[in-house]
Amino acid sequence: MAHAATHDHHDEHHGAPSNFFTRWFMSTNHKDIGTLYLIFSLTAFFVGGSFAMVIRAELFKPGMQLVQPYFFNEMTTMHALVMIFGAIMPAFVGLGNWMIPLMIGAPDMALPRMNNLSFWILPFAFALMLSTLFMHGGGPAGGWTMYPPLSLQSDSLAYVVFAIHLMGISSIMGAINIIATILNMRAPGMDLLKMPVFVWSWLITAFLLIAVMPVLAGAVTMLLTDKYFGTSFFNAAGGGDPVLYQHVFWFFGHPEVYIMILPAFGIISEVIPTFSRKPIFGYKAMVFAIASIAFLSFIVWAHHMFAVGLPLGAEIFFMYATMLIAVPTGVKVFNWVSTMWGGSLTFETPMLFAIAFVILFTIGGFSGLMLALVPADFQYHDTYFVVAHFHYVLVTGAAFAIMSGTYYWLPKWCGHMYSEFWGKMHFWNSVVWVNVLFFPQHFLGLAGMPRRIPDYNVAFANFNMISSIGGFLFGASQLIFLGVIIHAVFFSKKKAPDRVWEGARGLEWTVPSPAPHHTFALPPVIHDDELAHGHVED
Amino acid sequence: MTLPQASSFAPNVDHLFDTLLALCTLVVVGVFTVMIVFCVKYRRGTSAERTPARSHLGVELTWTLVPFVLFMGIFGWSVHLWIRLRTPPKDAQPIYVVAKQWMWKVQHPGGQREIDQLHVPVGQPIRLVMTSQDVIHSFYVPAFRVKQDVLPDRYTELWFTATQAGTYHLFCAEFCGTDHSRMRGEVVVMAPADYARWLQAHAGIGLAAQGAALFRRLGCSGCHDPQSGVHAPSLENLYGSTVPLSDGSQVLADERYLHDSILLPKKQVAAGYAPIMPSFEGRLGEEDVLALVAYLKTRGTQTEKPE
Numbered sequence: 001m002a003h004a005a006t007h008d009h010h011d012e013h014h015g016a017p018s019n020f021f022t023r024w025f026m027s028t029n030h031k032d033i034g035t036l037y038l039i040f041s042l043t044a045f046f047v048g049g050s051f052a053m054v055i056r057a058e059l060f061k062p063g064m065q066l067v068q069p070y071f072f073n074e075m076t077t078m079h080a081l082v083m084i085f086g087a088i089m090p091a092f093v094g095l096g097n098w099m100i101p102l103m104i105g106a107p108d109m110a111l112p113r114m115n116n117l118s119f120w121i122l123p124f125a126f127a128l129m130l131s132t133l134f135m136h137g138g139g140p141a142g143g144w145t146m147y148p149p150l151s152l153q154s155d156s157l158a159y160v161v162f163a164i165h166l167m168g169i170s171s172i173m174g175a176i177n178i179i180a181t182i183l184n185m186r187a188p189g190m191d192l193l194k195m196p197v198f199v200w201s202w203l204i205t206a207f208l209l210i211a212v213m214p215v216l217a218g219a220v221t222m223l224l225t226d227k228y229f230g231t232s233f234f235n236a237a238g239g240g241d242p243v244l245y246q247h248v249f250w251f252f253g254h255p256e257v258y259i260m261i262l263p264a265f266g267i268i269s270e271v272i273p274t275f276s277r278k279p280i281f282g283y284k285a286m287v288f289a290i291a292s293i294a295f296l297s298f299i300v301w302a303h304h305m306f307a308v309g310l311p312l313g314a315e316i317f318f319m320y321a322t323m324l325i326a327v328p329t330g331v332k333v334f335n336w337v338s339t340m341w342g343g344s345l346t347f348e349t350p351m352l353f354a355i356a357f358v359i360l361f362t363i364g365g366f367s368g369l370m371l372a373l374v375p376a377d378f379q380y381h382d383t384y385f386v387v388a389h390f391h392y393v394l395v396t397g398a399a400f401a402i403m404s405g406t407y408y409w410l411p412k413w414c415g416h417m418y419s420e421f422w423g424k425m426h427f428w429n430s431v432v433w434v435n436v437l438f439f440p441q442h443f444l445g446l447a448g449m450p451r452r453i454p455d456y457n458v459a460f461a462n463f464n465m466i467s468s469i470g471g472f473l474f475g476a477s478q479l480i481f482l483g484v485i486i487h488a489v490f491f492s493k494k495k496a497p498d499r500v501w502e503g504a505r506g507l508e509w510t511v512p513s514p515a516p517h518h519t520f521a522l523p524p525v526i527h528d529d530e531l532a533h534g535h536v537e538d
Numbered sequence: 539m540t541l542p543q544a545s546s547f548a549p550n551v552d553h554l555f556d557t558l559l560a561l562c563t564l565v566v567v568g569v570f571t572v573m574i575v576f577c578v579k580y581r582r583g584t585s586a587e588r589t590p591a592r593s594h595l596g597v598e599l600t601w602t603l604v605p606f607v608l609f610m611g612i613f614g615w616s617v618h619l620w621i622r623l624r625t626p627p628k629d630a631q632p633i634y635v636v637a638k639q640w641m642w643k644v645q646h647p648g649g650q651r652e653i654d655q656l657h658v659p660v661g662q663p664i665r666l667v668m669t670s671q672d673v674i675h676s677f678y679v680p681a682f683r684v685k686q687d688v689l690p691d692r693y694t695e696l697w698f699t700a701t702q703a704g705t706y707h708l709f710c711a712e713f714c715g716t717d718h719s720r721m722r723g724e725v726v727v728m729a730p731a732d733y734a735r736w737l738q739a740h741a742g743i744g745l746a747a748q749g750a751a752l753f754r755r756l757g758c759s760g761c762h763d764p765q766s767g768v769h770a771p772s773l774e775n776l777y778g779s780t781v782p783l784s785d786g787s788q789v790l791a792d793e794r795y796l797h798d799s800i801l802l803p804k805k806q807v808a809a810g811y812a813p814i815m816p817s818f819e820g821r822l823g824e825e826d827v828l829a830l831v832a833y834l835k836t837r838g839t840q841t842e843k844p845e
Contacts, residue, residue, distance in 0.1 A: 070716045143713045149690060150673040150715055236691030237802060237819050242674060243689070276580075282593040307676060307711070308687045309694045312624065316617055323609045327602055334601040337569060340576040342588045347577070355577070359570050366562035369609075373616045375547075375623055376555045379683045382676060382711040447541055448680025450711045453719030457707065 016517045025120070028112030030097050031515060035413070036119050037094025038406075042482070044086030044126070045399075049475050051079035056437075056471035062458045072454035073141035074133065080144035081160075084260065085167045086126055088394065091402045092263040093118075093174045096202045099409060100178060102508035102515060103196045105187025105524045110180035111173075118173035125166035132156040143452060145249060146220065148234040148242050152227045161220045168213040175206035175213075182206075187507070189526035193287070194533050196506055197280060200287050201266030204294045208255045208262075211298075216252040219245060243308055250301035258297040260394060261361075262290055264401030265332060268354050270506075271404050272336050273532060275351035276343030277503035282335045283533045289328035289335075296325045306374055307381045315374050322372035326365065333362055348501070349423030353404035356431045357397060364392025367442065385445025391438045396431075403430075403481065410488055411496030415514030418488035422480060429477035436470025505532040544706055544727065545682035546699040550619055552683070558612055626697035630665035633658070634745070634832075636824045637688045638671035639714060640721035645828060649742030654723030656708065658700050659733035665697040667793055669824050676712035679725050687712055691801065693794045700727040749833025752826055756818070770815070771808045777835045782809040796831045 016032065017023040027033055054075045058066050067075075097115065101108055109115045132139035140160045142151040151157060182203045186195070195203075222233040222245070232238020234245045265286075273280045280286060302310060302318040310318075336358050345351075367389040371377050380386065403426075411417050440463040449460045456464065496513040510530065511519045543549055579586045633656070634645045644652040658664050668677055668688045677696060678685040681704075686696035710721035728736060743751075753759060761770040771781075776791050784807040789795055798805050800822065803815035822830075 069719065073713075073716065073718075142715070147674060147713075150713070153673070153715065239802075239805065277582075282598055285593065285598045307685050308689070312621065315620065319616060320613060323613050324606075326609055327606050330605045331598065331602055333569060335598075337572055337576070338597070340573065340580060342586075343576075343580050344582045344588065345577060345580050346582050355573060358573065359566070362566055362569055366566060369562065370555060370558050373554060373558065373612065374620045375551050375616055376558070378685050379551055379555075379680070381685060382678070382713075383680075448678070448707065448709065450678065450709045450719075452713040455719040457722070459707075 026116065028108070028116055029517060030101050030109045030112070030115065031413075031517065033109075033115050033119050034094045034096075034098030037090045037097060040119070040122060041087050041091035041094055041402075042485075044082050044090065046478070046482075047130075048079050048082035048087055049478060051075045051082065052471065053475050055079060056468040058454050059456070059464050060468040061465065062456050062461050064455050067454070069454050070138060070141055073143075073452070074139045076452050077140050077142065077144055078130070078133065081129065081140075082126070083394070084144070084256075085164075086122075088260045088398050088402070089171065090122060092202075092205070092260075093171075095198075095267070095402070095405050095409070096174075096178055096263065098413065099508060100181060100199055100202060101185070102412075102511065102519060103199050103506055104182065104185065104190050105507050105520050105526065106181055106185035107518065107520050109177050110185055111177045114173050115177055118170045118177065121166050121170040125163045125170065128159055128166070129163035132159045145253070146223060147249075148223060148226065148245050151223060152234075157227055158224060161224045164220050165217055168217045171209050172213050175209035178202055178206040179210075187520065187523040187526055189528075190507075190531075193284070194526075194528070194531055196266075196532055197269035197283070197286050197290075198263070198266035201262045201269070201290050204290050205259050205262045208259050208294055208297065212252040212255045212259075215248060216256075219248040219252065222248075243305070246305050246308060247301070250304045251298075253304065254301040255294075255297045257390075257393070258293060260398045262294065264357070264361075264398045265290060267401045267405040267408070268336060268357050270532070271350045271354040271408050272339050272358075274408070274501050274504045275348060275354070276340050276345055278339060278343040279505070279532060280335065281338035281341070282331075285331055286335055289331045292328040293325060296321060296328075300325065303372055303377070306377045319372055319374050323369065326369050329365055333358060333365075344503075346502075348407070348420060349418075349427055350404045350408035352424065352427045352431075353400050353407065356427070357400045357404065360392055360396030360400070360431075360434075364389055364397055367392065380445055382451050383445040384441045384449045384451060387451055388438050388441035388445060391441070395438065396434055400430075406485070408501075409508075410485065411500040412508060412511075412513050412515055414489045414492075415496055416488050416492035417494040417496050417500075418484050418492065422484045422487070426477060426480040426484060429480065430474060433470045433474035433477055437467055437474050438470070440464075440467045440470075505530060507531070542681045542702065542704065542706070543683075544700055544702045544704060545679075545684065546701055547623055547683045548681070548701075550623065554612075554615060554619060557615075561608065561612070626665045626695065627663045630663040630697050632665050632667055634825075634828045635666050635668040635677065635688070636671055636828065637668065637675035637677070637710070637714075637721075638824075639673065640710070640717040642677070642708065642710075642721070642723050643825060645745055645825060646737070647745050647832065648737055649744045649748065650737060650740040651742065652740075654708070656723070656725045657733065657736050658725065658727055659730045660700055660703055660727055661730065663697060663699045665695060667828075668694050668696065669797070669828075671824050673714050674712050675710045675714050675721070678709045678711035679706055680709070681706040682725075685711055691798070693797060700725075703727050703729055703732075745829050745832040746836045747833075749829035749831070752830055753833055756822075758830075761815075768814075769811060771811055773834055773837050776837065781806075783807060784809045784811070784813075793831055793835075796834050797827055800827055800830060 058072055137155040140154050140156050142154050182199060225231040226233055226235060232240040234240050234242045269280055269286055300318055300322045302314060303322045306315060371380055371389060407423055444460055444463050449456055498512050499509040507524060636643045642654050644656050670688045670690045675688040676685055677688055682698045684696055684698050686694050688694055704727055706725045708723040708725050710718060760766060761768040762773050764772060779791050780788050781791050782788050789806055801819045803817055804813055807813045
């Protein structure tokens with residue numbers, strides 16, 4: 001700890017490098033790298049969003065309207081890959097990069113050069129993957145899950161596999177960095193059980209990342225050797241089994257779901273206490289709940305595969321384990337609500353997003369619980385009910401939490417307040433249209449509409465049209481988000497105070513706004529009453 | 539667009555689903571109401587009494603254990619229901635389905651063939667034996683509340699009893715490539731008398747008879763005939779028996795075993811025989827294999843009458 005502090009000590013009086021290339025391309029500064037991640041994520045959010053607009057436009061009416069089926073399938077595949085690996089995950093890494101050192105009183109991340117590398121791999125990975133869209137033969141169109149034998153029919157498989165390898169390397173390095181930072185670089189007095197819940201959630205997420213990203217890399221490498229080097233991992237004629245891929249993939253895939261939601265839990269656990277002017281209810285229960293969810297996430301993967309045909313014992317076990325996850329998740333929801341109990345509440349934009357998160361994520365969680373029941377899953381698996389379920393979890397869950405966190409910390413990053421009016425415009429438009437977009441998809445699923453289809457039976461026409469209208473307006477609402485950020489960073493005149501929010505507690509609010517290029521070059525002296533969770537007795 | 543309940547499963551599955559839906563709605567509405575009440579009551583500036591509570595073990599335990607007990611109730615119900623639903627009754631009538639990009643091919647035991655259509659009678663349990671020619675597909679009839687993935691080089695089964703005459707959607711639920719959305723058909727449920735007439739009108743050469751013809755044409759009897767000079771396993775009474783394998787294990791000679799022995803003979807070699815059987819992978823389509831399997835099942839079977 002002391003060593004790391006002295007190491008950076010000579011930089012203390014230096015600001016950011018003035019040369020653009022040196023500052024952004026060769027940066028080892030956690031704040032600049034965090035900014036890079038966030039800009040990358042926002043870009044990917046709009047790229048992936050534009051793919052979603054193509055999807056909803058095609059589905060506006062039954063029959064083939066605008067695009068060829070193959071192109072539609074490319075869009076569904078790329079939408080998922082870009083949103084998961086380009087928008088959601090880098091956003092959390094960016095928030096972690098920016099805020100974790102500030103929250104634990106560290107001068108920087110533990111491994112700054114690796115931090116630079118883990119970011120700068122990403123643009124290359126995405127260039128590799130997206131370039132396939134412009135190539136002869138087209139991009140990947142076999143779904144983001146890349147099930148063989150279908151994925152083996154694709155000519156662009158190798159590009160996607162190598163892109164995923166790069167993204168995986170980036171994520172693993174990022175995770176190692178976060179673990180090393182949290183475990184080694186906390187300021188004296190910042191005990192593990194005094195850390196903000198956001199830091200806890202990232203610590204646990206980082207372990208999940210290290211555990212499962214290599215599994216994904218292995219699965220896609222087996223696809224690669226099956227296609228190009230004559231192996232038969234997933235080819236029954238050679239003694240393999242296509243179902244093996246699904247087991248390996250979902251052993252990665254289910255913890256991946258929690259990689260995309262646990263840091264969101266962390267953000268919400270920071271925002272709700274701040275705007276309730278009250279510490280979080282049941283701090284330890286919150287931390288234990290995150291840890292139990294992370295553990296359980298490793299033993300539920302086959303609930304994605306009930307319809308493949310599993311032995312009865314396996315079906316029952318995975319149904320049981322899946323339903324168990326609802327218990328710690330419920331604990332979190334109830335604790336957030338109780339944090340508001342007896343508080344002194346104000347409703348700035350971050351709080352509005354957090355409140356919407358709690359309700360809408362709960363809806364997404366419960367539709368997941370319904371899918372966990374084997375007899376029901378055999379009806380609703382691979383229908384729009386599943387699409388509605390995971391978009392409630394990932395859009396109104398993960399993405400809303402990221403937006404909440406962005407509004408919450410943006411003044412600390414840029415030193416100026418964003419426009420509260422336009423922030424609220426963004427919120428109300430998002431929350432209304434996202435429900436118009438995704439709620440009818442539950443009904444489509446209940447009526448039996450399968451996923452990943454560009455053309456559908458006329459029986460499904462009405463709800464698809466409503467959903468598409470919601471989609472276009474939700475997409476357009478995100479332009480407000482972009483506008484609010486650009487305004488706050490470049491044009492806002494309203495200076496942000498150090499403690500941006502009246503009820504905010506924690507070390508990140510003790511440094512100036514905007515946070516200077518180097519902070520905590522000397523470890524701060526920690527006063528427990530300045531921390532959000534300084535006095536944890538029970 | 540309410541979905542008809544057209545199979546014996548449908549009311550059971552819907553009942554379970556609706557109960558959980560009601561329970562979940564109750565909790566969501568509850569959480570929502572409490573949040574709204576807190577938002578109004580504890581907004582800054584109100585005179586509501588503020589409690590300093592930061593945690594409470596009893597409360598934490600309550601909202602851990604109560605959902606747990608509720609969910610376990612639902613879990614028990616699901617298991618009970620599922621064990622009943624997943625086992626086909628003994629008298630289920632087999633129908634064979636081959637999926638390929640992008641169509642459903644159906645073969646009835648009596649030789650009737652259909653594409654993207656499946657005719658079944660009301661009230662008779664039907665057992666579909668399904669396989670895929672290429673990638674993974676999924677046989678999905680929403681009105682029956684059934685779905686089953688269809689895999690290459692493997693037989694999967696699905697059974698149902700239709701309860702209502704009518705025509706119902708058949709979809710492919712597992713993404714299977716460019717024309718996945720066009721891989722749809724219909725299931726026509728008919729009164730038993732109509733169904734018998736339909737079978738009569740579309741009768742072809744029986745599936746087993748087709749298999750017998752194939753068996754001769756491919757020269758299988760050259761080795762497997764008892765009079766043959768080649769040392770090959772006898773196929774009499776094979777189906778349903780237990781076959782000792784050369785690696786010391788045993789396998790039940792079911793449809794999958796017969797299928798694999800034709801296409802992938804090296805996979806499971808019967809004990810005491812040299813692995814000399816040639817593979818028919820690539821020479822036979824899944825429909826031909828189904829016919830051969832149907833024929834082998836008639837060669838003296840221990841569990842099923844010849845069809």
